[in-house]
Amino acid sequence: xxxxxxxGGGVVQAGGSLRLSCAASRSILSNNVMGWYRQAPxxxxxxxxxxxxxGNAEYVDSVKGRFTISRDxxxxxxxxxxxxxxxxxxxxxxxNAARIGIQYWGKGTLVTVSS
Numbered sequence: 201x202x203x204x205x206x207x208g209g210g211v212v213q214a215g216g217s218l219r220l221s222c223a224a225s226r227s228i229l230s231n232n233v234m235g236w237y238r239q240a241p242x243x244x245x246x247x248x249x250x251x252x253x254x255g256n257a258e259y260v261d262s263v264k265g266r267f268t269i270s271r272d273x274x275x276x277x278x279x280x281x282x283x284x285x286x287x288x289x290x291x292x293x294x295x296n297a298a299r300i301g302i303q304y305w306g307k308g309t310l311v312t313v314s315s
Contacts, residue, residue: 203228204295209309214287220280220309222295228304232297234271234278238311240291248293249280262288285313 208220220236235250249269251257257269268281278295290313295306 203304204297204306206293206295206306206309209293209311211312211314212285214285214313214315216285216313217281217283218285218311220282220293220295220311222278222280222306224276224278224295224297226276228297229271229273229276229278232299232304234269235296235298236269236278236280237294237296238289238291239294239308240288243291245294250296251278282311285311287313287315289313 203225205223206220208218210218212218233250233252236248237245238248239245247260248263249259249267251269251271259267266284271278290311292308292310294308297304
């Protein structure tokens with residue numbers, strides 16, 4: 201079984217909301233910066249948001265004010281709350297855990313935003 205398991209993707213109309221979840225082992229969550237990446241059709245994978253072990257969050261400009269990344273250490277889960285979704289948010293969303301010298305990837309969950 202994978203170290204990171206994403207869920208919560210689906211089809212939503214523009215303007216709607218989705219919440220993605222990434223289940224991780226306790227050791228991974230405690231020792232890594234956790235991030236969400238996405239890959240749109242025909243494009244390279246890009247960082248969407250990441251959160252440090254201390255809870256400091258960073259976002260790509262295109263999602264600031266619309267997306268929120270959070271971590272629940274008790275549930276060993278990282279979330280990405282996505283509001284006011286746009287068609288350009290469509291893509292496969294991947295959970296990532298990283299620290300110096302190593303990183304982990306989930307298999308991804310598909311988000312489709314229809315107009």
